[in-house]
Amino acid sequence: EDQVTQSPEALRLQEGESSSLNCSYTVSGLRGLFWYRQDPGKGPEFLFTLYSAGEEKEKERLKATLTKKESFLHITAPKPEDSATYLCAVDGNKLVFGAGTILRVKS
Amino acid sequence: DAMVIQNPRYQVTQFGKPVTLSCSQTLNHNVMYWYQQKSSQAPKLLFHYYDKDFNNEADTPDNFQSRRPNTSFCFLDIRSPGLGDAAMYLCATSRGGQGNHEQYFGPGTRLTVT
Numbered sequence: 618e619d620q621v622t623q624s625p626e627a628l629r630l631q632e633g634e635s636s637s638l639n640c641s642y643t644v645s646g647l648r649g650l651f652w653y654r655q656d657p658g659k660g661p662e663f664l665f666t667l668y669s670a671g672e673e674k675e676k677e678r679l680k681a682t683l684t685k686k687e688s689f690l691h692i693t694a695p696k697p698e699d700s701a702t703y704l705c706a707v708d709g710n711k712l713v714f715g716a717g718t719i720l721r722v723k724s
Numbered sequence: 725d726a727m728v729i730q731n732p733r734y735q736v737t738q739f740g741k742p743v744t745l746s747c748s749q750t751l752n753h754n755v756m757y758w759y760q761q762k763s764s765q766a767p768k769l770l771f772h773y774y775d776k777d778f779n780n781e782a783d784t785p786d787n788f789q790s791r792r793p794n795t796s797f798c799f800l801d802i803r804s805p806g807l808g809d810a811a812m813y814l815c816a817t818s819r820g821g822q823g824n825h826e827q828y829f830g831p832g833t834r835l836t837v838t
Contacts, residue, residue: 621766651826660728660814660829661767704766711781712827714766 619644621707623715630695630722638690638718640705649708650688652681654701655717661704695722727751728830730815736836737805745800745833747815754820756798757827758790761812773798774820802835810837 622641630636642650649668653661665674667683674681678699680691690703702717729748737743747756755774759767771780773792787809789801802809812834816827 649826653829658812658832658834660730660816660832663826663828666826711769714768716764716766 619707619709619711619713621705621713621715623703623705623718625718626716627719628721630692630720632696632722632724633694635691635693635695637692638703638720640688640690640715641686642688642705642707643686644707644709644713646709647707650683651706651708651712652679652688652690653704653706655704656701664703692720695720697722697724728815728817728828730813730830730833732833733831734834734836736838737802738838739807740804743802743805743835745802745813745815745835747798747800747830748796749815749817749830750796751817751828752795753817753828754795755818756792757816757818758788758798758800759814759816761814761832767814770800805835805837807837810835 620643624639649666651666652664654664655661665681670685672683678693682689700722702719704714704717706712706714731746757772758770761767769781770784771790787803791799812832814832815830818827819825
């Protein structure tokens with residue numbers, strides 16, 4: 618059974634304090650790994666798709682990387698508006714989501 | 725802007741009273757999904773339509789049904805809501821076809837069961 622584990626469950630950062638979120642996965646035949654951002658009371662917003670180990674994608678202060686067992690979402694010099702829940706999902710036979718990491722960035 | 729729209733955003737229903745949630749999309753995507761998300765949990769796939777083909781998840785309760793009358797619209801029917809069905813219900817779409825395609829989500833409908 619495909620599984621996705623995200624860590625940490627919650628992360629508090631000071632504005633400008635860079636860090637990384639982790640997504641570990643087991644899947645029989647990875648067809649894609651997706652990162653989403655979810656604000657409270659809203660639907661997930663698509664950020665990145667990664668297809669193969671070694672691939673990297675960047676968008677503003679966010680950078681996603683992929684290995685054969687895990688993905689990292691690196692946040693460089695975060696701002697308060699980066700506060701959200703970040704969800705990772707893997708596409709094997711179907712999309713399986715992790716429970717997310719709640720990120721809080723304080724000014 | 726192309727988008728996924730869900731109505732209503734908030735729905736209150738009584739225990740056992742049928743309720744219907746709606747989703748529409750202007751993306752012209754082939755695939756539409758319904759997810760249930762409870763507080764601090766991952767979204768859980770209930771079912772999806774690939775065009776008119778309905779695909780039910782094995783652990784989706786019979787209490788949940790879906791209809792897709794055309795490409796643009798999809799409905800989630802909860803026949804007899806229980807207190808445990810209170811959750812955020814998310815509709816998503818994807819392009820389908822060959823390759824791996826990201827899913828685009830609507831804003832969700834927050835269902836309260838009293």
